[in-house]
Amino acid sequence: MPRLYHDGPLSPGATVELPERAARHVQVLRLRVNDKVILFNGDGSEWDATLAQIGKRSVVATIGRRSAVNRETPLDVHLLQGVCAADRMDLVLQKATELGVASIQPVITARSIVRLSEERQARRHQHWQNVVIAACEQCGRNTIPVVAPGLGFAEVLAALPAAGERILLSPDGEHNLRGLPPPAHVRLLIGPEGGLTPEERAMAVAAGFVPVRFGPRILRTETAPLAALAAIQALWGDC
Structure with missing residues (x-):
């Protein structure tokens, strides 16, 4: 229906x-x-x-x-996604919603290709929220993930709550998901096209993010969060 x-x-x-x-x-x-x-x-x-x-x-x-139909995952997962090209960002928002994220924080990084004026940023933010709503219509969720306005990298790190596991997907990460203790709250950080700069990676690690390697292959910015979210749900969520 x-x-x-x-x-x-x-x-x-x-x-x-x-x-x-x-x-x-x-x-x-x-x-x-x-x-x-x-x-x-x-x-x-x-x-x-x-x-x-x-x-x-x-x-x-x-x-x-x-x-009262609850289709939410018991795992509280929040995606911090480096802002990427429009079609790729839409794909990430749509599929992350289907995979059960509670919120999505667009992160403006040094290598983010998309740079918007304040007016265009407001329109893009509304577009992103509409993408999430459409995904909820399709996947059956009755609770809508919040898409926050885009923030700079340092601002995002400074605003993080204390609780929960912080995971940074990184091609040269020293850890894997199976080696982490099962968390109740997860914040997953993904870089944009070109990845995070060494300085940003160091800032993330200093802020408590655990660098996790997701296989020997380098994943695109739109592939990485979806693969990681599916694995996180399989390990600790409702899959």
């Missing part, structure tokens, strides 16, 4: 007008009046709903029964 995100309160018997993005989704799927859909707003629940009106730019749905 199609799943649609609504950025507002939901309650049984209420009628809501869906946001324009959801309305476009309805049009693409060629849904009709009286078709059934599932609505969610990120509060951890989902709602049965029936399409009541379909216009060119608006869709109205009548809300039915609420279900």
Whole structure:
């Protein structure tokens, strides 16, 4: 059944007008009046709903029964991703959401190719959050990972909470995932195209990140987080 995100309160018997993005989704799927859909707003629940009106730019749905469906991993995983080219960043956001991350912090590093003005950065941030919402619609998550605004490398390290395992994926890392104690919280740091500079790597290690080598091959910036997240979930999460 199609799943649609609504950025507002939901309650049984209420009628809501869906946001324009959801309305476009309805049009693409060629849904009709009286078709059934599932609505969610990120509060951890989902709602049965029936399409009541379909216009060119608006869709109205009548809300039915609420279900508290939890599809979250028990492992609290946060991705710190070096900002990379637009299509690669979108792929990372989409797949990281499917793999259960709780949040994504875009990190602006010395080798980040993408450099945006403040105005473009705000638009890109909203785009990133929309990519995550669309991924939640597809994968069934009812809790939406937060995409934080992009921050500089030093700012990200300074703002990290004390708790949890800190993992830096590095081609010359001295450790592997199987050798780490099972954590309850993980922060995974991935560099952009070209990787982190030696200075940034040293800063990360000084901040408590454990350099982990993920096989003998060098992975692209969009491959590394997805491979690592899948392995982390298999070792310590819900896979």
